[in-house]
Amino acid sequence: MKWKKDSYFDSIERIHKSVELKPILALKNVIAQQPSCSIPISAISKRGLEFDIHIKVARFLRQYPSFFEEFTGPLYSLPWFKLTQEAIEIDREEKRVYEECRDDLRERLKRFVLMSKEKVLPLKIIKGMEWYLGLPSDFLEHFEVNLDGSFRFVEMEDGLKGLAVENIGEEKVLSVLQRNAMKRGLYVGEPMEPIEFPFFPQKGLRLKRKIDHWFNEFQKVPYVSPYEDYSHLDPDSDVGEKRVVGFLHELLSLFVEHSAQRKKLLCLKKYFGLPQKVHRAFERHTHLFYLSLRNNTCTTILKEPFCDKYAIEEHPLARVREKYIKLLKQSKVILKTRRLKNQSDDQGNLGKDLDCEDEERRERADCSV
Numbered sequence: 001m002k003w004k005k006d007s008y009f010d011s012i013e014r015i016h017k018s019v020e021l022k023p024i025l026a027l028k029n030v031i032a033q034q035p036s037c038s039i040p041i042s043a044i045s046k047r048g049l050e051f052d053i054h055i056k057v058a059r060f061l062r063q064y065p066s067f068f069e070e071f072t073g074p075l076y077s078l079p080w081f082k083l084t085q086e087a088i089e090i091d092r093e094e095k096r097v098y099e100e101c102r103d104d105l106r107e108r109l110k111r112f113v114l115m116s117k118e119k120v121l122p123l124k125i126i127k128g129m130e131w132y133l134g135l136p137s138d139f140l141e142h143f144e145v146n147l148d149g150s151f152r153f154v155e156m157e158d159g160l161k162g163l164a165v166e167n168i169g170e171e172k173v174l175s176v177l178q179r180n181a182m183k184r185g186l187y188v189g190e191p192m193e194p195i196e197f198p199f200f201p202q203k204g205l206r207l208k209r210k211i212d213h214w215f216n217e218f219q220k221v222p223y224v225s226p227y228e229d230y231s232h233l234d235p236d237s238d239v240g241e242k243r244v245v246g247f248l249h250e251l252l253s254l255f256v257e258h259s260a261q262r263k264k265l266l267c268l269k270k271y272f273g274l275p276q277k278v279h280r281a282f283e284r285h286t287h288l289f290y291l292s293l294r295n296n297t298c299t300t301i302l303k304e305p306f307c308d309k310y311a312i313e314e315h316p317l318a319r320v321r322e323k324y325i326k327l328l329k330q331s332k333v334i335l336k337t338r339r340l341k342n343q344s345d346d347q348g349n350l351g352k353d354l355d356c357e358d359e360e361r362r363e364r365a366d367c368s369v
Contacts, residue, residue, distance in 0.1 A: 003283065004202045009290045009301050014318065015257045016294050017325045022131055024064055025324065026051045029137060031068075031083055032091050038082035040073050066330040086327055094320045098136055101316040102146060108133050108254050110150065113165045114173060115226045115247060116271045120164035122156055125271060128264070132255040134317040173227040176253045176312055177246060192222035197245065198311065199287050200303040215287070218242065226250045235275050244274060244281050249288065252302035256315040259301040262291070 010016075031039050041058050053060050058079060061068045067087045073080040083091070098105070112133060113121050123140065130137060139146050140163070143153075156162040172189070174182075181187030181195050196219040221238045224230055226247040233240045251265070252258050262279060269278060282289045282300055290301040305312040 003286055003291060006202065006290060009303070009306070010292050010294055012257075012301075012306070013325055014322055015259045015299065015301060016292070017328065018131075018257060018321070019295050019297070021321065021324055021328060023051045023053050023060070024067055024328065026137070027053075027057075027061065028067060028083065028087060028091065031081065032088075036082070037088060038071075038080055041079045041081065063335070064328065064331045065334045066327050086330075090320065090323050090327065093323070094317070097316050097320055104316055105133070105135055105139070106146060106148065109135065109139075110165055111173065111227075111254060112251075113151075113163060115250065117273050118164075119166065120154060120156065120162045121271055122160040122162045124160070125268070126163060128267070132257075132260050132264075134256045134315055173225075175225050175227065175246065175250045177223070177249060178225060180311055192224070194220050195223035197249070197285070197288055198304050198308065200307045201287055230273060240275075241281070241284075244278060245285055245288065247272065247274070248278075248281055248300075249302065249304075252289075252300070253305070253312050256317050256321065258305045258312065258315075259299055262298040262300045265300065 027044065030044060031037060041061075045057050048054065048057050048060075051057075061081050062070065065084075067084060068081045069084050071080050071082065072078070109126070112126070112129065113119060126135075126140065130139065143151070150165050152164050152166065154162045154164045177195055177197070178187055178189075182189070187193060187195055218238060218241075221242045223246060224233065224239060224243040226243070230240075230243050233243060248265070251268075252260065262282065266279065268274065269276070282291055288303060290303055292299045292301060302312075305314075
């Protein structure tokens with residue numbers, strides 16, 4: 001299906017601001033761990049790549065005065081940075097959400113692991129998806145509190161450490177599509193039962209008759225849940241393609257913004273049994289996914305939660321991140337106000353200098369007379 005630009009999906013702030021917000025919150029978390037919520041620049045100046053910051057860390061911090069406040073430290077007059085009161089308040093709310101939603105976050109992580117081929121994932125893959133899943137950066141470090149008995153740490157090939165899920169009980173794990181179809185009475189849970197994907201056509205785009213026919217036939221193809229065994233499927237068949245599309249739908253349903261950079265998802269191919277050209281699924285099913293080219297990258301967006309708010313529940317961290325984005329936008333206002341004030345001060349000083357020069361000229365003229 002032909003891709004068409006959609007201004008609505010290109011303007012969703014909580015999706016497109018997350019690229020800018022992620023390193024800010026990473027630094028915020030480091031500072032918030034300090035007893036005084038402040039830190040000397042020397043403690044973080046060499047850790048820019050760790051936070052995905054490609055300029056000097058001090059310069060980066062000064063770009064966001066709504067989050068970070070600079071002051072002179074007690075020793076050697078070094079610059080220190082502390083969190084603003086607004087940032088501290090939202091950080092407290094964020095920690096409260098983590099505490100209240102621990103079970104929900106654990107369930108999302110469990111589902112993420114259960115979709116993998118062997119029900120086990122390397123820790124580095126999970127760490128790479130923490131932002132999207134809404135997990136705090138130290139979630140796995142405090143496993144005795146955050147994980148239950150169904151999780152266990154294992155040694156994987158190539159010396160990698162992994163996280164496995166087992167003892168999930170006899171209850172069948174259902175995807176979002178299956179649960180919604182059951183609510184509507186369109187699915188009873190039989191093996192290889194067809195489930196139709198939600199259809200959100202692009203505005204102003206008419207489907208050619210042959211594409212419309214293909215899509216209607218594709219909807220009738222049996223649906224294979226991302227939590228079921230798929231080893232017997234032909235990856236080049238329609239059933240294999242529908243399984244891949246269903247996996248991508250379920251994966252994005254678990255994410256905070258229901259979106260992710262496409263290149264991040266391509267890194268999951270090995271562990272989730274995805275085809276080499278999995279990116280074509282986004283291009284072939286534009287009724288379900290939207291590809292945004294903002295921020296000099298390609299972001300995949302699941303349309304359903306934005307077109308049908310009752311289909312997929314909102315992630316518990318979504319509102320907290322929206323507050324962070326609102327605070328982020330205040331930094332531009334603060335910096336603009338500072339620039340205008342500096343320009344006004346410079347003009348005032350220039351006026352004083354001109355007045356002094358005029359007065360000196362008058363004095364020289366009086367002396368000559």
